[in-house]
Amino acid sequence: MSNDATVAKIRTVFGAALTEADYHEMTNRQTVTELCDYLKGLKRFHVLLSDIEPSTIHRGYLEQLIKKESFMTYRRLIKFEQLDRGEFFKFYIKKAETLQLISFLHMYEAGMNEEYLASVPGYITEYSKVDLLGLASCHSYDEILSHLKKTEYYRPLKHLKRSDGSEPELAKAERALRVHYYKRVLEAAKKELAESEYKEIAKLVGTDADLINYTNAYRMKKYFALDKEEIENRSLPFSRIGIRKMREVYACEETDDMERLMDKSVYRNDSPEQTIESRNAKARIKAVRHMIELTSSAAAALYAFMMICDIETANLTHIIEGIRYKADLSEIEAQLAI
Amino acid sequence: MATEKMELVNINGALVQLDEAIEALLKSESFHIEEGFSHSAGGYKPLNEKNPYSPILKKFTSLCTGLECEHEKGDRTKCDLTTPEEFEELYKKVYSVYIELENRRNELDKHIAERNEASVQTAHLKGMDTDLSRLFGLEYISIRFGRLPSDNAKKLSYFDRNFFFFEFDQDLTYTYGMYACPKTEKEEIDEIFKTLFFERTRIPDFVKGNASSAHSVLQQEIAQGMKDLELTEDKIKDLSDKYKMQLVDACEKLKYLKGAFTLRRKAGTLKNKFLIKGFIPVKDKQQLQSAFAGKDMDVTFLPPDSDSGCKPPTILKNGLLTRPFKMLVGMYGLPTYGGFDPTAFVALTYSLLFGIMFGDLGQGFLIALLSIPVGKKLSKDMGGIMLRCGICSMIFGTLYGSVFGIEDMLDPVYEEIGIDFLPLRAFESTNFILFTAVGIGIFLIVVSMLINIFTSFKRKDIESAVFGANGICGLVFYGSIVFAVVSTMMLDMEVMSAPFIIFLIVIPALCIFCRVPFAIFAKYRQWKFSEHDEKMTLGGFIVENFFEMFEFVLSYISNTMSFLRVGGFVMSHAGMMLVVMTLMEGMSKVGQPIVFVIGNLFVMAMEGMIVAIQIIRLEFYEIFSRFYLGGGKEYVPITSELLKDDI
Numbered sequence: 001m002s003n004d005a006t007v008a009k010i011r012t013v014f015g016a017a018l019t020e021a022d023y024h025e026m027t028n029r030q031t032v033t034e035l036c037d038y039l040k041g042l043k044r045f046h047v048l049l050s051d052i053e054p055s056t057i058h059r060g061y062l063e064q065l066i067k068k069e070s071f072m073t074y075r076r077l078i079k080f081e082q083l084d085r086g087e088f089f090k091f092y093i094k095k096a097e098t099l100q101l102i103s104f105l106h107m108y109e110a111g112m113n114e115e116y117l118a119s120v121p122g123y124i125t126e127y128s129k130v131d132l133l134g135l136a137s138c139h140s141y142d143e144i145l146s147h148l149k150k151t152e153y154y155r156p157l158k159h160l161k162r163s164d165g166s167e168p169e170l171a172k173a174e175r176a177l178r179v180h181y182y183k184r185v186l187e188a189a190k191k192e193l194a195e196s197e198y199k200e201i202a203k204l205v206g207t208d209a210d211l212i213n214y215t216n217a218y219r220m221k222k223y224f225a226l227d228k229e230e231i232e233n234r235s236l237p238f239s240r241i242g243i244r245k246m247r248e249v250y251a252c253e254e255t256d257d258m259e260r261l262m263d264k265s266v267y268r269n270d271s272p273e274q275t276i277e278s279r280n281a282k283a284r285i286k287a288v289r290h291m292i293e294l295t296s297s298a299a300a301a302l303y304a305f306m307m308i309c310d311i312e313t314a315n316l317t318h319i320i321e322g323i324r325y326k327a328d329l330s331e332i333e334a335q336l337a338i
Numbered sequence: 339m340a341t342e343k344m345e346l347v348n349i350n351g352a353l354v355q356l357d358e359a360i361e362a363l364l365k366s367e368s369f370h371i372e373e374g375f376s377h378s379a380g381g382y383k384p385l386n387e388k389n390p391y392s393p394i395l396k397k398f399t400s401l402c403t404g405l406e407c408e409h410e411k412g413d414r415t416k417c418d419l420t421t422p423e424e425f426e427e428l429y430k431k432v433y434s435v436y437i438e439l440e441n442r443r444n445e446l447d448k449h450i451a452e453r454n455e456a457s458v459q460t461a462h463l464k465g466m467d468t469d470l471s472r473l474f475g476l477e478y479i480s481i482r483f484g485r486l487p488s489d490n491a492k493k494l495s496y497f498d499r500n501f502f503f504f505e506f507d508q509d510l511t512y513t514y515g516m517y518a519c520p521k522t523e524k525e526e527i528d529e530i531f532k533t534l535f536f537e538r539t540r541i542p543d544f545v546k547g548n549a550s551s552a553h554s555v556l557q558q559e560i561a562q563g564m565k566d567l568e569l570t571e572d573k574i575k576d577l578s579d580k581y582k583m584q585l586v587d588a589c590e591k592l593k594y595l596k597g598a599f600t601l602r603r604k605a606g607t608l609k610n611k612f613l614i615k616g617f618i619p620v621k622d623k624q625q626l627q628s629a630f631a632g633k634d635m636d637v638t639f640l641p642p643d644s645d646s647g648c649k650p651p652t653i654l655k656n657g658l659l660t661r662p663f664k665m666l667v668g669m670y671g672l673p674t675y676g677g678f679d680p681t682a683f684v685a686l687t688y689s690l691l692f693g694i695m696f697g698d699l700g701q702g703f704l705i706a707l708l709s710i711p712v713g714k715k716l717s718k719d720m721g722g723i724m725l726r727c728g729i730c731s732m733i734f735g736t737l738y739g740s741v742f743g744i745e746d747m748l749d750p751v752y753e754e755i756g757i758d759f760l761p762l763r764a765f766e767s768t769n770f771i772l773f774t775a776v777g778i779g780i781f782l783i784v785v786s787m788l789i790n791i792f793t794s795f796k797r798k799d800i801e802s803a804v805f806g807a808n809g810i811c812g813l814v815f816y817g818s819i820v821f822a823v824v825s826t827m828m829l830d831m832e833v834m835s836a837p838f839i840i841f842l843i844v845i846p847a848l849c850i851f852c853r854v855p856f857a858i859f860a861k862y863r864q865w866k867f868s869e870h871d872e873k874m875t876l877g878g879f880i881v882e883n884f885f886e887m888f889e890f891v892l893s894y895i896s897n898t899m900s901f902l903r904v905g906g907f908v909m910s911h912a913g914m915m916l917v918v919m920t921l922m923e924g925m926s927k928v929g930q931p932i933v934f935v936i937g938n939l940f941v942m943a944m945e946g947m948i949v950a951i952q953i954i955r956l957e958f959y960e961i962f963s964r965f966y967l968g969g970g971k972e973y974v975p976i977t978s979e980l981l982k983d984d985i
Contacts, residue, residue, distance in 0.1 A: 027396070028403045031444060051511040055447040056455065061487060061535040068489075117496055118533035122489025133496045330396035 003298035010301045027329040070309040088188035098181040156180040200300035206240030207287045211280040241265045281337030342653035344642045349614040351635035362629040368622040369976045372648045374606030374613040382606025390422045391596035405578040412586030450563040459539040460553040462506045480524045484538040485512040650675035651973035660685035662722025671968025678793040693730025695907035695949045700742035702731025743915030764912035772905040779901025787813045790965035801857030807890040808964045811846040818842035897960045
């Protein structure tokens with residue numbers, strides 16, 4: 001079924017995305033109040049921030065509202081042609097669930113269940129089938145499994161349970177959840193979308209996975225000096241440029257060599273002075289922007305667009321934190337993924 | 339129809355003189371800088387330095403935004419500061435006063451906002467008659483009033499803690515209410531609510547009595563806060579008035595210095611030497627020499643093609659009449675340096691085609707008139723194009739006898755001077771107009787082929803010049819077919835004899851078919867099917883060229899027929915104006931002028947734009963595709979490099 005209207009709408013919304021000039025203006029602001037005032041003036045955030053008093057808003061709440069705007073934009077886009085009936089188009093809710101579960105596992109390990117409760121974005125609980133708030137009352141891995149028993153997340157986490165009853169390794173649980181998410185996205189795409197659309201989604205998933213894998217591999221190499229097998233065991237089994245090529249990256253002795261190899265791929269970096277996170281966000285933008293501009297598939301356009309929204313949110317969070325902690329704003333501007 | 343002559347310039351000197359060299363280049367203005375560390379620069383490496391002017395410029399921009407003078411125009415020559423430290427000193431001097439006032443303003447903003455919030459809160463409590471001081475005076479219970487995001491309000495029931503929350507009210511974003519908890523657990527519960535972004539509303543301690551009296555006290559405090567805020571804003575304005583020109587001048591100077599410093603990254607360095615490479619228009623060579631006169635640096639001028647690592651940039655050189663049309667050529671892509679500049683050809687064909695397709699003396703005059711404000715306010719090139727098109731439209735409008743759609747207005751003039759074949763009425767000469775349109779098309783295609791033959795010979799491309807579909811063979815093939823069709827179908831002449839077919843159609847077609855092996859033979863005296871693909875077989879060659887040949891023949895036909903639109907628009911214009919006239923006749927005396935004006939404006943706007951776009955299409959697809967090779971590099975003078983955002 002053709003969803004040209006949604007594609008056109010996505011392109012229109014994409015056209016109103018934050019520009020370099022917007023970011024430049026934002027990094028000229030000295031307080032969170034001034035920044036909030038500026039955001040209120042932008043069409044995209046105007047409605048969401050209309051009831052907000054810039055001088056009293058908490059930095060964390062502003063960040064949460066910015067994330068909410070991305071989520072509500074996603075809701076508006078899938079409602080436009082009732083795309084929310086298809087399983088594939090629930091991908092952003094599933095992504096939010098996955099990230100919340102990962103966040104919970106981290107906080108649970110640190111014994112911060114109450115902090116987790118405060119951190120759950122309230123708007124997600126309305127659309128999620130998982131009782132994300134109820135998770136806060138779980139105090140053992142068994143309780144977590146029993147809480148998630150009737151959800152799709154039970155199976156990937158159940159396999160990690162150790163025979164001696166000890167808690168599973170957090171990194172493995174995180175990987176299992178991420179793998180499950182991407183698998184579900186690809187399965188739904190294969191089942192519900194045309195072959196060409198599936199290929200485009202696979203390309204986007206591969207891009208996402210490649211850059212997550214590269215970031216993790218870079219850190220593991222730089223800070224923990226892990227070998228290629230250990231890195232590969234912790235990486236996601238999806239790739240756009242090919243698992244073999246990624247293995248070559250993991251096998252490098254130095255991070256500079258990893259960077260050189262990545263530069264030879266589609267993820268070429270034009271700003272060597274950027275941090276690994278900004279560099280990858282920039283590479284991600286470059287890879288998906290093209291997709292939004294050229295694809296005729298609503299599924300691919302939406303998936304790509306939500307990737308861009310997530311990067312915008314990260315950029316804004318970066319600016320807010322920079323302003324709050326009086327960082328060098330020219331440095332922050334240079335690190336933004338635009 | 340040529341491009342501006344350039345020379346390659348190499349500047350060598352000691353690294354300590356690099357800033358001096360850049361300063362001199364900026365003075366010369368027209369220097370186009372290239373990277374001095376390209377592969378042909380023999381071991382030269384780029385400088386990898388942090389720009390010391392970036393952080394301070396950011397600070398100044400931020401301060402200007404705060405003092406609301408960021409849109410003022412500055413003059414860098416009025417600023418005497420040069421080092422980042424000097425700029426930092428000025429910044430600190432102004433910033434220390436500003437930040438004090440800004441903090442005061444923020445405090446007052448917060449003070450007013452808090453009281454506004456409290457006022458909203460007490461408005462929500464107005465029904466509560468209990469003395470607020472009694473609530474706050476409870477011995478074992480702490481009470482907090484405020485609001486929290488509604489998204490977070492639903493999380494409260496999940497906390498297994500000793501507190502309860504009373505909800506008073508809700509709007510789209512917030513839930514208003516109060517919570518109560520034991521005083522012994524106050525800190526922990528406050529912390530939980532803080533993480534849920536609970537915004538506490540402080541009811542001032544001196545507020546006694548019920549919610550209504552608290553509300554009126556808050557209103558008084560808000561009024562006082564507003565007065566103080568006004569005073570603080572006046573002080574900020576005074577500060578801005580005192581320093582704004584100094585700040586914006588400094589900003590301009592910093593932008594210049596930051597840009598100049600970044601140009602250092604274009605230089606190549608080797609030990610203590612630097613190398614700057616670039617191009618200069620020959621006419622400005624003298625200016626560059628004088629900028630470097632007396633400096634201990636080597637400035638070498640070389641032919642533009644002497645460095646394989648640097649491609650010379652292109653500056654289109656055009657006369658006054660044709661200059662505005664370089665905008666259209668630029669849209670397609672610049673010609674390579676020394677290549678054929680088609681601007682004059684475009685200027686001539688575009689103006690003539692516009693005149694033919696949109697011929698109206700009155701409307702053409704209006705377009706020419708409109709070109710003045712467009713040229714001044716929007717784009718000089720656009721204004722220039724409109725002026726030339728307007729004049730052509732007037733000329734052809736005179737030939738058609740059409741003035742604002744009135745087709746018989748010029749009849750007496752032609753009768754008076756005794757010209758009986760004019761005016762040329764669109765609906766009375768349909769065949770003539772359509773055949774002429776196709777004739778124009780054939781003529782333009784032939785001219786395009788001739789240009790291609792000329793330019794291909796110039797760059798020694800035998801395949802394109804002789805054997806190509808737009809080369810000599812293509813011209814003979816296309817010309818013969820056109821001649822045969824016209825002679826047979828219109829002039830009743832039998833020209834399709836065997837020698838005609840063999841020598842003027844079949845042999846040229848075969849040459850086009852075998853253009854690659856023929857060109858390779860002419861160049862290398864060797865028979866090969868492909869220059870790059872060693873594995874090309876005879877079968878592959880035939881299949882590939884069969885389809886290409888098919889496409890060539892199809893493009894000859896479609897390109898020629900495409901020019902029918904020229905005739906089509908002549909009639910379309912006349913037809914649309916006929917509709918306007920018919921509508922006008924059906925109106926009353928009052929309505930007629932209104933319909934006449936609106937109709938003319940509508941036709942001018944709509945058809946004018948469509949015709950303009952259609953001609954661009956004809957130029958790009960039917961004409962340019964036959965001879966034009968883009969791929970030229972844009973000429974960017976060093977002063978424009980300074981304005982780039984990324985530097």
